[in-house]
Amino acid sequence: MTPRPNPTPVLPRRAGFTLIEMIAVILIIGILAIILVPRMLGLGETARIHTTRAWLEQIGGAVNEYELKFGDYPPSSWPEAFGPAPNATNLGAEVLVQSLWSRDWGGVSLADDKFCDLDADQARKPVSKLPSAQLFELQDEWRNPIAYIHRRDYDKQHEYVTLDGETGEVVDGTLTAAKNPDTKGFRHPQKFQLISAGPDGRFGTADDIGNWQAESEE
Numbered sequence: 001m002t003p004r005p006n007p008t009p010v011l012p013r014r015a016g017f018t019l020i021e022m023i024a025v026i027l028i029i030g031i032l033a034i035i036l037v038p039r040m041l042g043l044g045e046t047a048r049i050h051t052t053r054a055w056l057e058q059i060g061g062a063v064n065e066y067e068l069k070f071g072d073y074p075p076s077s078w079p080e081a082f083g084p085a086p087n088a089t090n091l092g093a094e095v096l097v098q099s100l101w102s103r104d105w106g107g108v109s110l111a112d113d114k115f116c117d118l119d120a121d122q123a124r125k126p127v128s129k130l131p132s133a134q135l136f137e138l139q140d141e142w143r144n145p146i147a148y149i150h151r152r153d154y155d156k157q158h159e160y161v162t163l164d165g166e167t168g169e170v171v172d173g174t175l176t177a178a179k180n181p182d183t184k185g186f187r188h189p190q191k192f193q194l195i196s197a198g199p200d201g202r203f204g205t206a207d208d209i210g211n212w213q214a215e216s217e218e
Contacts, residue, residue, distance in 0.1 A: 048141035074099030076150040086121040093137035096148040140196040147195040165201035175203035
């Protein structure tokens with residue numbers, strides 16, 4: 001009889017990864033995280049900026065509708081008809097909401113789901129068709145009030161409270177109407193300004209977002 005050849009020995013299967021391979025995978029994941037996470041966070045912040053600019057345009061459209069109805073934009077100083085002002089902070093933003101939701105104006109095209117009240121104040125009684133006497137502001141993507149300044153108040157200093165972008169703490173700040181660095185004149189000299197404090201939550205810094213930017217970049 002012809003002898004049969006010996007069968008090829010079956011090598012045992014390798015189970016799982018070796019320690020060196022696992023370390024290599026962990027290192028690769030770590031490197032990718034270092035590279036990609038900051039970029040993803042940056043894209044998230046960029047999206048918030050674009051969303052806020054679009055929101056400023058919507059608010060600006062509602063303010064223009066108001067002007068067509070009443071012949072002037074909503075005031076940014078506290079009207080005597082509202083009674084005594086509870087404090088001096090966030091006034092322009094608060095008066096804007098009370099004006100757009102006023103009893104005389106039923107045409108506001110804005111949703112009422114973006115209210116905030118960072119300085120936690122209220123009027124003595126409701127001064128708009130909103131049933132609450134709480135003085136709301138319209139907020140940006142960082143939950144801060146969007147400042148509103150009528151052209152009559154461009155030369156005044158306005159007090160606002162915001163949430164610091166790093167610490168989340170409530171901070172006091174002031175702002176004045178923005179100027180064109182080339183002409184030195186006010187932006188929107190015959191209209192109004194809407195200003196978000198931007199990612200850092202501080203008015204008067206380089207990352208502020210204004211309604212003139214939203215319009216110029218479309």
